[in-house]
Amino acid sequence: MTRTVFTGGTVFDGTGSPPAQADVVIEDGRIVDVGTGLDGDRSVDCAGTALLPGLFDCHVHVTISELGLLQRVQTPFSYQFYEAARNLWTTLKLGITTVRDAAGADLGIKQAVADGLIPGPRLEIAIGLISPTGGHGDGWLPSGHCVPLSLPHPGRPDATADGPDEMRRVARTLLRAGADVLKVCTTGGVLSPRDDPRHSQFTLEELDVLVTEAAMQGRAVMAHAQGAEGIKNAVRAGIRSIEHGIYLDDEAIELMLARGTWLVPTLVAPVNVLRAASAGAGLPDAVVAKAEEVAQVHAESVRRAVAAGVRIAMGTDSGVGPHGTNLEELELMRSCGMSPADVLVASTSSAARLLGKEGDLGRLAPGHRADLVVVSGDAYDFPALAANVREVWQDGVRAV
Incomplete structure (x- = not known):
């Protein structure tokens, strides 16, 4: 050779x-x-x-490129797969050679990259976003129409669950579909206009079932978690990483330290929501108001987590913002008190450790x-x- x-x-x-x-x-x-x-x-x-x-981005959505509701409903269903190919190539050109897709990409997209059909970072996939009825992943609108960010299809089954039994079924269905990690909403979010990021979603009993099902198949769980109580529920259930962590309190930070839970801050996400709104994306007023409210709170929470020694891995929520701007996250991480070396560690060896690839990448x-x-x-x-x-x-x- x-x-x-x-x-x-x-x-x-x-x-x-x-x-x-x-x-x-x-x-x-x-x-x-x-x-x-x-x-x-x-x-x-x-x-x-x-x-x-090779750099990591531990929170992307490669099938999503537009947030606006009108754009979503006017775009042909299969267009997302071609967008994914473009977004993966755009990401690879930044030096990001491994990503964790946090809902959207299915097994076919992952296999297309692995087989060399399309260039891109190697993929770890969550496939779907596990949400309760009325939760962050529920695309229901007051009109009665339902327009989720990612429409279910045979490779991306519906991930709505209410109660422990449905949680078990959804977990098994996503694992069957090829999920490397399971993603769950333990709080509301910014992009879902009819819930509150500070409010909790799913009981501890439901989350325990999810973590158990994932662990039996050698998988971890990542949690969209923004409010303090939902973060703490996720940590107590044994969820491996907190995504966003906007409203961390002292108890949440202490729990994360005690359990070795990771934080994937996605600091650039609310910034990109506000940019999209300014560019005319047609987002609901409630979404824009929430993004404005959380931006400063988010940065302060991450500063406190960094100062306390919480384990950090780089992630951007790209798809919420334009693919190709991922590396903006690094300067935002530095502004939250991380040294330049620590920022690169969070984007390389620490991210590999989060994904269980520390012996390889x-x-x-x-x-x-x-x-x-x-x-x-x-x-x-x-x-x-x-x-x-x-x-x-x-x-x-x-x-x-």
């Missing part, structure tokens, strides 16, 4: 150690050596650049898959990072 050596670059290995001059050698899709003075059959000159592990280390991003200039210059991505390698093959 051909040995490729990346020479002359500054390596950020994903552990948080200071970037240092080093060579990286890859062979047969894996990293085989990191050090100085290495050689190979061919060389990639990385002088003046930084080398990063997230670091530039021998034995890991050869996902590398070559960045011109300073890897800590987050506002310029997207524009500075020069090359993206995935499993030892140059993708960008």
Whole structure:
């Protein structure tokens, strides 16, 4: 097999150690050596650049590109799959080589990427958003029409559940459909006009059933959780990650620390809702008002979680905002008190750990898959990072 050596670059290995001059050698899709003075059959000159592990985004929606109600009802059903192909390619070009789709992508999209039919980050998929009747994932409108963000279809079964027995059925149905992770709403949300982000959804009994069903199949649960009580219910049930975490209180933070629960902040999400509204997306007034209310509260909650030592992994909720702007999240994370190194750790090795892939991805280390991003200039210059991505390698093959 051909040995490729990346020479002359500054390596950020994903552990948080200071970037240092080093060579990286890859062979047969894996990293085989990191050090100085290495050689190979061919060389990639990385002088003046930084080398990063392939980045992660732990919260995306690749089948969603528009939030406006009118746009959704006028777009043909199958158009979403072509949008997904475009959105995946756009994301890969940023150096994001692994994503967790938090509802929308089905097994066919994941397999199309894995088989090389379309280029994109490797996918972990939730398929559907588990919601109670009237909850964050219920697309019912006062007119009586129901317009969810993601319409059910054979590969994406309906995920509405009320009571422990229905929760068990929905969990098993999504697992059968190929879910790598189960996503549940334990609170209301910003984009659902008729609920409140601070209010809880699902009882602890219902959540216990969900976590048990997932665990029996070796899967974890992620929770859309914004209000403090719903966050605490999720943590007490053993849910692995809190998505958003807008109204964290001290007790919630203490519980997360005690249980080792992850936070995926998605700080850019409410910012993007407000941008969409300003651009004429036609969002309900209640949605815009909620986004305005939570933006500052959200950032303060994340600051407190960071200061307390809660485990953080990078995620953006892209789809709520434009795909291709994912790396804006990094500067927002830094503004919440994370050091530049910690931000990159949250986007590489910590994200890999959240997804259970820490032995395979997230670091530039021998034995890991050869996902590398070559960045011109300073890897800590987050506002310029997207524009500075020069090359993206995935499993030892140059993708960008």
